[in-house]
Amino acid sequence: MEIVAYGVLVDEQPLLRAAFDTAFDGRHELRCLGLFLNRDTAPTAAGHEVVLSSVNDTLDAEVLRALAEGGTRMIAQRATGFNNIDLTAAKELGLTVARVSYYSPYSVAEFAWTLALAVNRRIVRAAHRTREFDFRLDGLMGRDLRGRTAGVVGTGKIGAAFAAIAHGFGMRLLGWDIAENPDCVALGMQYVEREQLLAEADLVSLHVPLLPATHHLLDAKTLGLMKDDAILINSSRGGLIDTGALLETLRAGRLSGVGLDVYEEEAGVFFLDKSLEVMTDERLARLMTFSNVLVTSHQAYFTQDAVSQIAETTVANVADYLTGRSSDNTLVAPPAP
Known part of the structure; x- marks a missing residue:
């Protein structure tokens, strides 16, 4: 399966890929995009079951609906904050949503x-x-x-x-x-x-x-x-x-x-x-x-230590989703089978 990540920064990408490779050992592919997820870019997620979002993506009801219609079932936010995600709409659409509840x-x-x-x-x-x-x-x-x-x-x-x-x-x-x-x-x-x-x-x-x-x-x-x-x-x-x-x-x-x-x-x-x-x-x-x-440009979190923790937790959230588990990071649990 190919997983797509949005808003990936240049210095973040190698840390995210390292965490991804360690966790999945080639079982899944990671596509990193620098563009942000919004109503204009949502079509690029079509066919991707799992999307990794950033704090500056716009995940309102319209975008979430477009993602769901394109086959997305899980959103893993690479941040602690989630005020950019309409959780009510996500639940109604049957989308699983997780975040990074802790980093340095x-x-x-x-x-x-x-x-x-x-x-x-x-x-x-x-x-x-x-x-x-x-x-x-x-x-x-x-x-x-x-x-x-x-x-x-x-x-x-x-x-x-x-x-x-x-x-x-x-x-x-x-x-x-x-x-x-x-x-x-x-x-x-x-x-x-x-x-x-x-x-x-x-x-x-x-x-x-x-x-x-x-x-x-x-x-x-x-x-x-x-x-x-x-x-x-x-x-x-x-x-x-x-x-x-x-x-x-x-x-x-x-x-x-x-x-x-x-x-x-x-x-x-x-x-x-x-x-x-x-x-x-x-x-x-x-x-x-x-x-x-x-x-400054929202860089307070931007240390090697913190970004590595964010990447590792994000990948763990994806692994939880793929195995049907939830954790303290889960904001919207998977719909009941």
Whole structure:
């Protein structure tokens, strides 16, 4: 059987193929495509029982229906998030859906800190200057993190890893979540209401999933609670922040730094080369104009360790499907025989 994978990145492909070959030993073939799965590309999946999707694929009811009509029976998402998949439609169509429920939390937590340190110490601006042999320090002043307050919004595995690094810097820890994480409490984290966290934190980092309850978790009202000189980091999901409200906050001269590895309208933009095109997304283009904003292209997870784990788990999900098993990764179980 040939299995097709969409949105496969250049550096991801050898790791995905290695995991595939190890698991199936030539019993199945893997076809890797760089294009993303959407209503225009769905016909290319015809005849493939198993499809490996990426987080930037569009798997709404229309696309899922096209896949099902083409013979697809199983979708294995190569990511933890699955807000791009209409699970209700998948169940109605008899499609099995699985995801990667766990991979290295350190990849994302460490990258979130990379963004935080870069915006705090103006690293991008400094690097651009020195490449032009401009060695002035004007406008490059940052702040010590030791003794300041880190607000961790979402204290699961990634949030806990972020908190551990903050603890290493000697920061006071505030947390907000539906349940307390004992590992974070052991670090000295104080769990507080979201409003208090936003008002007191010098650095706010988001580590919650995108759900209806967390969509635009940071809007005009909640952004207004933050300190004028606070740093905001989002390496989770773009929809957690109301981009329009963030732009208004930045226009008002508030927030000393913003690091974004995700963007709420990133589909069709991130992972692609748009350098020779006119950027039609005016809000994204406007974000890029602020010198205290750093935007990266959803790369927080992108370490050899994490991508290898994602590939291995994805292949295991496919093996489970082929043998009629389910696991904690299963989002929509196979229909009853």
